[in-house]
Amino acid sequence: MEFILSILIGILFTAAVYLILSRSLLKVILGTGLLSHGAHLLILTMGGLGGTAPPVVIDGVTDFADPLPQALILTAIVISFGVTAVMLVMAYRMYDVHRTDNMNELRGNDEHD
Amino acid sequence: MEFVLLIFLPVIFALLVPFAYKKIKGIHTGWFVLVVPLVLFGYYLSFLPLVMDGGHAISEMKWIPSLGIAFTSYIDGLSLLFTLLITGIGSLVVLYSVFYMDREKEDLGSFYVYLLIFMTAMLGVVQSDNTMTLYLFWELTSISSFLLIGFWYTKDKSRFGALKSMMITVFGGLMMLGAFILLSIMGETFSVRELIAQAPDLLNQPYFTLALVLLLLGAFTKSAQFPFYIWLPDAMEAPTPVSAYLHSATMVKAGIYLVARFTPIFGSASTWIWLVTGIGLLTLFWGSFFAVKQTDLKAILAFSTVSQLGLIMSLLGAGAISYHATAAMFGFATYAAIFHLINHAAFKGGLFMIAGIIDHETGTRDIRKLGGLMSVMPISFTVAAIGSLSMAGLPPFSGFLSKEMFLESMVALQHFELFNFDTWGILFPIVAWIASVFTFTYSMYFVLKTFIGQKKFDQLPKQPHEAPIGMLISPMILATIVILVFFIPNVIGKWIIKPAVMAVQPTLYASPSAVDIHVKAWHGFGAAGLWLTIGVVVFGTLLYLTIPKWQPLYRIQPDKLSLNNGYDAMMRGSEKGLNRVSRLYMTGKIRTYLLYMFAFMSVTIIAILFIKDAFVLDMNSFTAITLYGSLNAIVLILSVGFVVFAKSRLAAIIALGGVGYSVALFFVIFKAPDLALTQLVIETVSVALFLLAFKHLPALSTHGETKRNKMVNLIVSLSVGVMVTLVALSSHSQKMIPSISQYYKDTVETEAAGGNIVNVILVDYRGFDTFFEIAVLAIAGIAVLGMIRLRVSRKEPTDENK
Incomplete structure (x- = not known):
């Protein structure tokens, strides 16, 4: 299963980077969303996908999943939500002010070189 | 007494100068400063009888013992002569400056601080036996000279002169550092005395001539020899006490000192005799000839x-x-x-x-x-x-x-x-x-x-x-x-x-x-x-x-051929040229910078994985492939494809939601119920947020991306994907140190009295992390609110250069 997931993570990262490099701001934001999904699965896979039960201590169960990656991912999910929210609002304001979502046009002006 | 510490007396005294300047208004700050060179002059005079009989005195303070770098004060005839010049002329100059520098109009605090820094630096140059500290003090004289020439910094000429002297003397200083390093390689010591003791052996070493030339570059730039002298006339923008002190009596003689000090090492080489005598005479003639102009x-x-x-x-x-x-x-x-x-x-x-x-x-x-x-x-x-x-x-x-x-x-x-x-x-x-x-x-x-x-x-x-x-x-x-x-x-x-x-x-x-x-x-x-x-x-x-008759002869030399013009052209050229070079790769586009970063990262990591043989694939450690897992993987790939290729914004956003939900399903499959729950909630809120924002954003457009652009993007993103896959596989296959998870499993009931290990890690073991995570979210919330609610009034663009 780890093998399949590793490839899946690779696909997620490829798609994410491809979108981030594009010129449309919305695509960049979509890309960061994919990037965080990829990162979460990466943490999970690196730790190992074994275990037959959730990491909750109940009498009689000894083989449960690794709790550490899960704790890390839980934090990461919430933070990535914060990042997405800020980026979306920033894009909204940016478009409001500059009337463009072309990354090439959003490069400052020569005055501030 | 460790008299090496006396080198630092002026700079320590300099710490007090600003207070004296601010608090004691009635007395010219120079009177306090005058004490320093006078005391030092008196003290160093006491070395005269010792040195007169050919003796010397050494005092050492360790600085970086592991590298053999120490502050060593070595006083023999040569360094004592310079020391007396520095402190003696220094006293007279400070006395003179008391009357020259107006107490009301000039920033005396800075002036005397720079002057005292210079005094320490110069004493360090002439007393250091260690070439590394000699270099340190040498550059410090250049820096204090820069500050003093530019003392009246509102004048363009002062700033120009300060920069010019700095460029030329620091260039020379770097060359000299090269000579010192070569000498330390050949003689395996930083000590000048020990190098002198090995002088006959050094003569036949391969780098000998190179070290000689580099050392002379240092000496010639500092001592204003042809063709490096051009900084000295421009340095005259400094207040006159500075010109008298640094630019005639002491600092410009540092090059002379260097040549004198290293004569025992290099003196027997014919290159040395030719260069030092020849350039010296040329400078003598050149300077005297152009003085009348x-x-x-x-x-x-x-x-x-x-x-x-x-x-x-x-x-x-x-x-x-x-x-x-x-x-x-x-x-x-x-x-x-x-x-x-x-x-x-x-x-x-x-x-x-x-x-x-x-x-x-x-x-x-x-x-x-x-x-x-x-x-x-x-x-x-x-x-x-x-x-x-x-x-x-x-x-x-x-x-x-x-x-x-x-x-x-x-x-x-x-x-x-x-x-x-x-x-x-x-x-x-x-x-x-x-x-x-x-x-x-x-x-x-x-x-x-x-x-x-x-x-x-x-x-x-x-x-x-x-x-x-x-x-x-x-x-x-x-x-x-x-x-x-x-x-x-x-x-x-x-x-x-x-x-x-x-x-x-x-x-x-x-x-x-x-x-x-x-x-x-x-x-x-x-x-x-x-x-x-x-x-x-x-x-x-x-x-x-007959001066009036022949002075017009100077006009024969066109300005374009002067050394000053050469220097100016070099400075302008390097500024323009380097600007052009940096423009080549600093395009101002985020995509370009991200391309550099992603490409560099993936290439480096893949290369290291294979050069260091770090890539290990251990098939036995993998868990069995399950039906649900495989199906979910297919769903996820399809959703990702939709996100990338969707033509409309709505489809892309919904597909992104699809990716999120299938990731949540993976969490279910891999026994992570807490993650699955969180992911479902967050994903739903995210999609809602996207939908809210997309109303205000324009339709998806490629903005005229060319095929070539897309190809480059694809290649870079593929290499990142491959890199991540390889890292994931090999980090799973080899665990170098045991995970801390076992500790959590063992102590979750006894130490934290909880059952759900993930939750206990978050709120107990790593409670502070979670606390700060909440703080981050709060900041993000404030930022979101601020960007939606606040409207900055449109002001004229401000230019900080004006």
Whole structure:
């Protein structure tokens, strides 16, 4: 299963980077969303996908999943939500002010070189 | 006592200066500062008896012992001579500055702080036995000189001059560092003394000549030798006390010191003799010739300093000949160099102070506007006349003695028979003599045009009058020394010069008294020096009288061919060229920068994985493939494809939601219920947020991306994907250290009294992490709110450069 997931993570990262490099701001934001999904699965896979039960201590169960990656991912999910929210609002304001979502046009002006 | 600490006395005292300046308004800050050089001068005088007998003193303070770098104060004849110059002239300059620098108008706090930093740096240069600390102090002198030249930083010329001196001297300093490193490789030590002890072995080492040239670059830039002298005239924008101190008496002599100090190592090489003597003479001639062209008093003195430094340099080069020929006349040269160095410090310091006085009392330094000041400024005139006549090499002033020794040494050069000197040697006395004629001319030019001749007081910005007595004390003391030395040259010789000569040529002399030289003013009619001096006076007077006739000759040299123009072109060119280079890769587009980062990251990591054999694939550690897992993977891939290729915004956002939900399903499959729940909630909120925002965003567009752009993007993103896959596989396959998870599993009930390990980690074991995570979310929330609600009024764009 780890093998399949590793490839899946690779696909997620490829798609994410491809979108981030594009010129449309919305695509960049979509890309960061994919990037965080990829990162979460990466943490999970690196730790190992074994275990037959959730990491909750109940009498009689000894083989449960690794709790550490899960704790890390839980934090990461919430933070990535914060990042997405800020980026979306920033894009909204940016478009409001500059009337463009072309990354090439959003490069400052020569005055501030 | 560890006298190495005394090097730092000025800089420690500098910490107190700003307080004295701010709190004690009634007294000029200079009076407090004056204590430092005076105390040091008095203390270092106590080394005289020891050094006079050929002894030396060492004091060491460890700095980086593991690298062999230490602050070592090594006091022998040479370093004591310079130390006394630094502290002695330093005292006089500080005294002079008390009257020169206005307490009300000038920022005295900064001025004296810079001056004290310089004092420490200069003491460090001449006393350090460790080449690394020598380099450190060397650069510190450049930096303090930069600060002092740019002291009146509102003037464009000051800033230009400061930068120019810094560029040139720091370049030289770096070259010198190269020489030190080469020397330390060859001799396996940073200590100058130990290097000198191995001098004969170093001679045949492969890097010897390279180290020699690099070291000379350092010395020549600092001591304003041709063609690096161009920074010195521009450094005249500094306040006059600084010019008198740094740019005539001490800092510019650091290069002389360096050459003298390293003569025992390099002196026996023919390259050394040719370069030091040749460049020295060329500088001597060049400086004296162009001094007459100048119209600014300080510029005349600057060129004359350049020329006199060349004179001392050439004497040091000629002195090195004594390694090959034992004839007494060559040993003469080193003695003359040291002697002239002292004399120059005395008369040039005084002349600079007079130039400052004239500037201060008349409001101008332009020699064309000055004239006839003798009647109103008789004391200044007397001092200036003494200084100028000494500089011109006339009796009864000290300059006469050393100048005559210089001419004798140059005449002697033609009798040296090694290294082609027998064919070219005749050039040396000729060039030296011509330069001396010009030296005589500009000395007369300086003093006569200013003090004698027509009175033009109506052209002056201020009504001239004699300077306050306090300002005159320092130049008068220096003038007295100039006369005194003429009558007691051999006393100075015994106390100061002979120990210094012994330090320069330790292999030739066992003790200072072995330096068998007796200075005389009169050698009889047969002496070559006498007739050369008479010739100098005759031709110099002729040249002076005819200045108006031949001065226009200087205009023949087009400005475009001057060294200054070359420097300017180089600075402009490097600025433009480097700007163009950085524009090549700094496009201002985020995509470009991200491309660099992603490409660099993936290439480096993949390369390291394979070079270091870090990629390991352990199929046995993998868990079995399940049906649900595989199906979910297919769903996820399809959703990702939709996100990338969707034509409409709505489809892309919904597909992104699909990716999120299938990731949540993976969490279910891999026994992570908490994650699955969180992911479902967050994903739902995210999609809602996207939908809210997308109403305000334009339709998806490629914005004219070319095929080529897309190909580059694809290649880079594929390499990132491959890199991540490889890292995921190999980090799963090899665990170098055991995970901390076991600890959590074991202690979750006993230590934290909980059952759900993930939750307990978040709120208990890593409670603070979670706490700060909440803080981050709160900040993000405030940012979101702020960006939606706040409207910044549209202001005119502000340009911070204006």
